[in-house]
Each structure stands twice: as C-alpha cells, then as structure tokens.
Amino acid sequence: xxxxxxxxxxxxxxxxxxxxxxxxxxxxxxxxxxxxxxxxxxxxxxxxxxxxxxxxxxxxxxxxxxxxxxxxxxxxxxxxxxxxxxxxxxxxxxxxxxxxxxxxxxxxxxxx
Amino acid sequence: xxxxxxxxxxxxxxxxxxxxxxxxxxxxxxxxxxxxxxxxxxxxxxxxxxxxxxxxxxxxxxxxxxxxxxxxxxxxxxxxxxxxxxxxxxxxxxxxxxxxxxxxxxxxxxxxxxxx
Numbered sequence: 001x002x003x004x005x006x007x008x009x010x011x012x013x014x015x016x017x018x019x020x021x022x023x024x025x026x027x028x029x030x031x032x033x034x035x036x037x038x039x040x041x042x043x044x045x046x047x048x049x050x051x052x053x054x055x056x057x058x059x060x061x062x063x064x065x066x067x068x069x070x071x072x073x074x075x076x077x078x079x080x081x082x083x084x085x086x087x088x089x090x091x092x093x094x095x096x097x098x099x100x101x102x103x104x105x106x107x108x109x110x111x112x
Numbered sequence: 113x114x115x116x117x118x119x120x121x122x123x124x125x126x127x128x129x130x131x132x133x134x135x136x137x138x139x140x141x142x143x144x145x146x147x148x149x150x151x152x153x154x155x156x157x158x159x160x161x162x163x164x165x166x167x168x169x170x171x172x173x174x175x176x177x178x179x180x181x182x183x184x185x186x187x188x189x190x191x192x193x194x195x196x197x198x199x200x201x202x203x204x205x206x207x208x209x210x211x212x213x214x215x216x217x218x219x220x221x222x223x224x225x226x227x228x
Binding site: 032034036041042043044045046049089093097098099100101102103104105 | 116118143145147153154155156157160162167168203205207215216217218219220221222
C-alpha cells in the first residue's frame with residue numbers, strides 16, 4: 001500500500017540554497033496534504049499544509065506546491081538553514097476521513 | 113503551546129507480556145490516534161478514536177491491540193501479548209473536531225517499545 005511515496009530517501013543541500021523535497025501520491029481522493037518534520041527521538045511536527053483546491057501555500061521560508069494532474073507535491077525551503085536538517089514526511093488525508101497516510105520520509109541534511 | 117504527552121518514553125518487555133502505552137492528548141481535541149514507526153520504515157496508521165469508540169483501524173490493529181479512554185484525559189494503547197515484530201516507536205496524536213486544526217494531527221514524542 002504505497003499511496004504516498006517519497007522516492008528520495010535522502011537529500012543534501014548547502015546552507016543558504018534551496019531545498020526541494022518531493023512527494024507523489026496515487027489516490028485522487030486525497031483532499032488535504034501536509035508536511036511534517038521529524039528530529040531523532042521526537043514525534044513528527046507539523047510544518048505546512050495545502051488543500052487540494054489550491055496549488056500553492058507559503059509560510060515564511062516554506063512553500064508547498066501541489067500539482068493535482070501529476071499527483072505530485074513538493075516542499076521548498078529557502079534559504080536552507082542547518083536547523084532544517086531532519087526527516088521530512090509528506091502526508092495525505094482522504095476526503096471525509098481523519099487519518100493521515102504518510103510517505104516513507106526524506107532525510108534532509110543541510111551542510112554549512 | 114499545547115502538546116501531546118506520552119509515557120513511558122521507552123519500555124523493554126519480554127515476548128508474550130502485556131504492554132500499555134499511555135497518552136495525554138491536547139485537552140480540547142476530540143480525535144485521537146495511534147501510529148507506529150518500525151525502525152527505518154514509514155509512519156504507519158494503527159487506529160483512530162472518536163466519541164469513545166474506534167472510528168477506523170488498519171490491518172495491523174488486530175485482536176492483540178486495544179485502545180481505551182479510561183478517563184477524561186488519558187488515551188491508552190494495550191498490546192496483550194507482545195511479539196518481536198511489535199518493536200517500534202509508537203506515536204499518539206490528536207486533532208480538533210472543527211476549524212483549521214481539524215486537518216492537522218499533533219503528535220507526541222513517542223514511546224519506544226523493545227520486545228526481547
């Protein structure tokens with residue numbers, strides 16, 4: 001059951017540059033998408049979200065883009081900072097449901 | 113900022129023993145969840161709970177698992193007879209019923225279960 005996929009297990013980016021994390025999904029009934037950030041020994045922390053009726057949502061250094069026709073979303077972080085080093089999970093919610101379906105996560109490392 | 117608290121942070125148990133993991137969700141949240149993450153794998157949904165009953169459960173959540181809200185603040189996950197493959201980090205989460213927070217699950221720091 002791979003309804004939400006993050007195909008890059010890891011990503012390394014230079015401090016100050018843009019980090020782009022990608023996520024693909026297969027179920028067209030997802031109506032809400034979220035990005036969570038996770039540090040070791042902590043729970044996932046909500047970062048940013050987007051409704052399926054939008055194609056972009058921005059919050060400070062974080063922007064999420066949604067391409068419904070391609071069933072693809074991405075998280076842009078600019079400029080990247082060392083504190084952004086963490087595992088990032090893409091998650092999606094089916095219309096009418098409460099639970100979230102998570103991707104496998106992408107480990108982002110920001111190099112000084 | 114309100115948070116979800118989980119206890120214990122780490123529990124080691126022998127195979128076949130019963131384990132209870134405890135969670136205190138955010139006080140005005142009405143939906144509660146348990147997820148787990150086996151080392152190196154993705155975060156997997158186990159069960160959701162609303163209005164004192166299970167609203168949805170995954171195929172992982174078999175008869176060995178149960179959830180309970182014994183009072184107005186705690187939400188527990190019981191594993192009756194633990195197996196080696198139950199070793200994982202277990203995350204509790206909660207969400208609001210309405211408003212912008214209804215779409216966002218707030219997670220606790222997790223309880224690491226090690227079954228020997």
